[in-house]
Amino acid sequence: MKKICSIILLAFSVFSFAENPADYSFFNSDKTIKVEFNLTPKKTPYYKVFFKNKLVINTSELGIVREDGNFYNNMKIVKVSEAKAVQSSYNMLQGKRKKINYAANQYTVSLQNSTGEVMEIIFQISHDGVALRYHFPKTSSDIKKITEEKTTYNFDAAAKAWLQPMSKAKTGWKETNPSYEEHYSMGVPVNTKPVIGEGWVYPALFNANDAWVLIAETGLQENYCGSRLVYNDSSKALQVTFPQKEEIFPNGALNPESQLPWYTPWRIITIGSLKTITESTLGTDLADPAIPMDTSFIKSGLSSWSWVLLKDDSVNFETTLQFIDYASSMNWPYCLIDADWDTRIGDAKMKELVAHAKEKNVKLLVWYNSSGSWNSTEYHPKSKLLSHADRDKEFSRLQEMGIAGVKVDFFGGDGQSMIAYYHAMLKDAAAHQLLVNFHGATLPRGLQRTYPNLLTTEAVKGQEYITFFQDIADLQASHCAMLPFARNAFDPMDFTPMVLDSIPNIKRKTTPAFELALPVLFLSGIQHIAETPVGMVKMPKYVVDYLKDIPTNWDDSKFIDGYPGKYIVMARKKDNVWHIVGINGENKAKEIEIDLSFVTNDSGYIILENEKGFQQLPISKRTKLKVIMKPNGGFVVKM
Structure with missing residues (x-):
């Protein structure tokens, strides 16, 4: 009888182990980073991250909630793959490194929810961090909608954070928020509540258990929204959170929606020292590769810009002539003409400026207001880029005129329809061989790899x-x-740096x-230099000569x-x-x-x-x- 009971108990223990196995362990190639994965008692997927055998990110939940299904709890692990080596090589036309090699170990976890629907979680672990995303492999022509993403980052209470607050949508000057333009809270507890009350933007920096961790997202396609981090008091962790309801293109979608199959954006966790953080290229490693396009027109470099110090009255024919000559004398390839150029200068005089700039080996960039009805800005040209037909007409005119690129300002947030607007504008600009600079905008999230004509974005x-x-x-x-x-x-970040002389009234x-x-x-495909010709002539010759040869x-x-x-x-x-x-x-x-x-x-x-x-x-x-x-x-x- 004892023998029979022992056999039954042994069988029961084997069954229990099969249902609740020990944590699955995923490693990078040199075993410095380890991810442990399993299900909680509520059958919710979770992960933990270790760096050099020290726990850096505690038990953190994963999952997706769609309108038509719950992929968060009551999940079942169907299969966990062996490590698969993935690698890629690519070139960047701007940024911290030209030739980049990426290598990682990929692990795929297949799960089923309570109705038998499949969701995969894909982990890629490289020498400098962890990337993860969700995949719905089923094929369906129906539009699926995600209502909530449950990805969390659970740091120990002793960890410190360096975080930029998300602004409240439809606030600020002419209701132009959010534009990722706040100062950082530095070295604060991870559960710190932002004064604004809308969470934190990416990238978010942490120091946990002697490791530095940078959290961001990349590979953001037209069918997904941008996200932010909000501290969840229940789970005691920072959770990926969708945008505020106002952050949409007029009558557009807020949250992600797509047919199947469907890959979500990558959540990237860079881990190591501050050297690792500042030298990593994970943000472009996991971004979508460049679209097919002619890149021969793309040239990075420095630009003169009158408006930043001289403001609206500097947007005129005579001042622009001076700033074209200034750029030429500094060996800078560009001159930016800011808002209201269409009336302050006009097309006829603009053609004269283009011709003069060409003689001086300088190309012109012009400003546009991206917005339609989502704010009350009055600067123009405005509402000329809202549809593909609008953009094709306007970009064709600029291309014919000889304009090199556009600075597009005053976007409306991170909703799915607004993210689709960014993609559409970049595609149309590429078709007309126009460089792009986004201002009053969201974080690029690797779009500069996908669209090499995106040279910079403000978001600062x-x-x-x-x-x-x-x-x-x-x-x-x-x-x-x-x-x-x-x-x-x-x-890339368009801080518009460098005042060597003085700032009026500051x-x-x-x-x-x-x-x-x-x-x-600062890294930016175009650096719009704030200093004016008047300020520059006050500088020693060796400073001026130094500034004539600054790569980007x-x-x-x-x-x-x-x-x-x-x-x-x-x-x-x-x-x-x-x-x-x-x-x-x-x-x-x-x-x-x-x-x-x-x-x-x-x-x-x-x-x-x-x-x-x-x-x-x-x-x-x-x-x-x-x-x-x-x-x-x-x-x-x-x-």
Whole structure:
């Protein structure tokens, strides 16, 4: 009898183990990152993330709720694949690195919900992080709608966060929010509630159990909305959350909707040191590859821009002529003409400007208002890009006129229909060989890989705000020292940097050397330089000469030193020349020591500052470079 009972108990234990096996473990190739996966007692999928055997992300739930089905609880694991090696190579026309190789181990978990419908969760674990997304493999012509995504990130209570608040939709100047234009809360507990009350935007940076973690999303297609992070008090975790109800194209959809099969965007978790965070390319590694298009017209570089310091009255024929000549004298390929150019200058005079610019080897970029009825902005041209027919007509006119690209402003948020608007505009611009710069816009989320004609996007509290508000200028140094670790880690950022001289009616708190470092520190396919011709002529010749050769399409990037919001030193390489820049985000002097053995050339120079202003000194790779950055100061090196 005892023997029979033992057999029954053994059989029961085997059955129980089969229903609730030990956690599945997924690894990257060098075993530094591990993901554990299983189901909770409520049969909800969950995962945990370890870095170098330390728990970094605690038990965090996964799942999707569709209108026609629950793929969140009462789930059953059907199959877990073995590791599959995935790799790709691609080139970027702008950004921190030109030639990029991506390799990861892919694991696919197949699950069934209570009605037998299948959902897969795909994990890809690379040397620098974890990516995951959902896949509905069934084929259906019906439109499926997702009402909630249950992906969470559960950090230990001791973890610290560096987060940018999401703004309240339909607030701000002329109801233009949200535009990803807030200052970061730095080093705060992960359960901190944002003052605005709408959660946090990507990328979100965390320090947990001696590891740095950057959370973002990429591969956002037309059928999905952009998301944000909101702390869920019930699960004690940050949850992926869909947009506010106002964030839509007029009469368009808010939440994701698509036929099947359907892949959702990638949730990406970069893990390691600050060097890992700043050098990673996960944001483009998992983005959709470039659409078929002629890229011969795409050229990155610097641009002159009158409006940022001189405002509306500078948008006229005579001032634009000056800024075209200014760009030409600086060897910059572009000049941007801002709002109301269609009436302040007009088509006839615009054609004259295009012809003059061509003689000077400069191309013109022009501003557009993207909005229809979703805000009350009055700047124009307005409402000329709302449909494919509108864009085809307007872009054809610009192409015929000889305009190189458009700066499109005042978008309406992250709803699915608004994200589809971004995609449609980029496709139509590519068809007419126009470069694109989005302002008053959402985070690009890797769109610059999919559409190489997207050279930059604002989505930052940049120079424009500094010119309007003293309190924003007061925070510039720490804000700029934060951006390379989060907002600008993956996606191009049109901060519109660098005022070397002065800002009307504003007391600038950063030093000229701090400002000089920004065009190299920040990544953007086009850098719209804020400094004017009047300010530039006051600078030493060696500063002007330095600014005549600033690349924006780097071959490589290297993190030297730094801490979010306090300081950063980055090195970027173009051909055989290294540009090394540093900024001090704090109001106290900081000494940095740099080992120059990695650079190609034996000698070069540094531009920094003393009590008299700018100073240029020769340097050699054979000795370590010691730099004292002034409070809110900086430096640049070229060698």
